[in-house]
Amino acid sequence: MAQAIADQLAVCKKENGDIQKRIGACGWIIDEAKDNEDIRIEAHLQRGVLYERSGDKEAAIKDYSQAIALDPTNALAYFNRGNVYDQQGEHDRAIADYTQAIKLDATDPDVFNNRGQAHDGKGDYELAIADYSESIRLKRDNPRAFFNRGSAYDQLGDYDRAIADYTEAIKLDTTDPDVFNSRGQAYDTKGDYDRAIADYTQSIRLGRDNPRAFFNRAVAYANKDEHERAIADYNEAIKLDPQDADAYLGRGAMHEELGNQAAARADYRKALEIMPAHEDAKEALARIGN
Numbered sequence: 065m066a067q068a069i070a071d072q073l074a075v076c077k078k079e080n081g082d083i084q085k086r087i088g089a090c091g092w093i094i095d096e097a098k099d100n101e102d103i104r105i106e107a108h109l110q111r112g113v114l115y116e117r118s119g120d121k122e123a124a125i126k127d128y129s130q131a132i133a134l135d136p137t138n139a140l141a142y143f144n145r146g147n148v149y150d151q152q153g154e155h156d157r158a159i160a161d162y163t164q165a166i167k168l169d170a171t172d173p174d175v176f177n178n179r180g181q182a183h184d185g186k187g188d189y190e191l192a193i194a195d196y197s198e199s200i201r202l203k204r205d206n207p208r209a210f211f212n213r214g215s216a217y218d219q220l221g222d223y224d225r226a227i228a229d230y231t232e233a234i235k236l237d238t239t240d241p242d243v244f245n246s247r248g249q250a251y252d253t254k255g256d257y258d259r260a261i262a263d264y265t266q267s268i269r270l271g272r273d274n275p276r277a278f279f280n281r282a283v284a285y286a287n288k289d290e291h292e293r294a295i296a297d298y299n300e301a302i303k304l305d306p307q308d309a310d311a312y313l314g315r316g317a318m319h320e321e322l323g324n325q326a327a328a329r330a331d332y333r334k335a336l337e338i339m340p341a342h343e344d345a346k347e348a349l350a351r352i353g354n
Contacts, residue, residue, distance in 0.1 A: 069097050076110050087114050094130075105131045105138065112144055124148050139168035143175050150182050158182040173202035177209045180216070189216045207236035211243050214250075223250045241271035245280060252284055260284045275304035279311055291318045309339040316348060325352055 075081065075089035090111035097103045112127035128145035131138055146161030162179035165172070180195030196213035200206055214229030230247035233240070248263030264281035267274060282297035298315035301308060316331030329352055335345035 069093060069100070069103060072096075073103065073107070076107055083114050083118055087111055087118075090114065101134050105134050105141075108134070109138075109141060109144065112141075116144075116148060121148050121152055137168055139165040139172070139175075142168070143172070143178070146175075146182070147178060150178065150185065153185070155182045155185045171202065173199040173206055173209065176202065177206070177212060180209075180212055184212065184216060184219075187219075189219050192216045205236055207233040207240065207243070210236065211240070211246070214243075215246060218246065218250055223254050226250045239270060241267040241274055241277065244270065245274065245277045248277075248280060248284070252280065252287075255287075257284045257288050261288075273304060275301045275308065275311070278304065279308065279314070282311075282314055286314065286318060289321075291321050294318045307338055309335040309342050309345065312338070313342070313345050313348065316345075320348070320352060328352060329354075 072089045072092050076086055076093060078086060090107040093107040094104050094111070097107070108127045108131040112124045112131070115121075115124040115127060125145055125148050128141045128148070131141040132145070135141070142161045142165035146158045146165065149155075149161060150158035159179055159182045162175050162182065165175045166179070169175070176195045176199035180192040180199065183189070183192035183195060193213055193216045196209045196216065199209040200213070203209070210229045210233035214226045214233065217223070217226040217229060227247055227250045230243050230250065233243045234247070237243070244263045244267035248260040248267065251257075251260040251263060261281055261284045264277050264284065267277040268281070271277070278297045278301040282294045282301060285291075285294035285297060295315055295318045298311050298318065301311045302315070305311065312331045312335040316328040316335065319325075319331060320328035329349065332345050332349040332352070335342055336349065339345070
């Protein structure tokens, strides 16, 4: 039996193996290894991860809960279950699990980071910042925690601190387009359009399939009265997301500034077609005439 359990455990934990076969092997261990709680806990944790990957969140939660029932001191089980709760938008349950994981092991930066994200999800930005700060204290080469703390500062309107954290995240990872896009938005809000444009441009270089970076750069060009460049970026944003009413509204405004009333009218109408309650599009269309 010991060899059979070892063989099934190897299948259960085999990276890049067939997920259903791995789930079956984990289940076999859980059913058969009655006298070995440690291996059963390991199998529950592994099967929970596999269920999570395959999209069966409830089954994942059940496995993590079973691991906790077998070993209430298992910080990883609380952490994993907290992650699933957070993915489901159950932020209070997630926070409760992350908090228990921290009580059991206060040295893991990822738990503080993820609890911060759950606080973020509730709009509790000060609590989020405290957790991100602890995550950074535990591991300074953590670009995600700097990015997350920057986003929380952004939400609080503290744009200088947001920019400082985004800059630290970029120093640690120069390949993340989202950080450049977010720092660009912070510069944009401060009226520093040239720096904003530079960041949006880098975000686009790193990920050309991101309509928000094109949209944001278009807004920055519009703020500089560079209407043709703004239109070009709105065009790209619309290609990537044809259902973005705001992109049509923005492009329409640029056409209007350039005196192209027919093109502006068409864009405003398209914005209203996508979002009939769009007040800005209604006002724009009323201004130039239906």
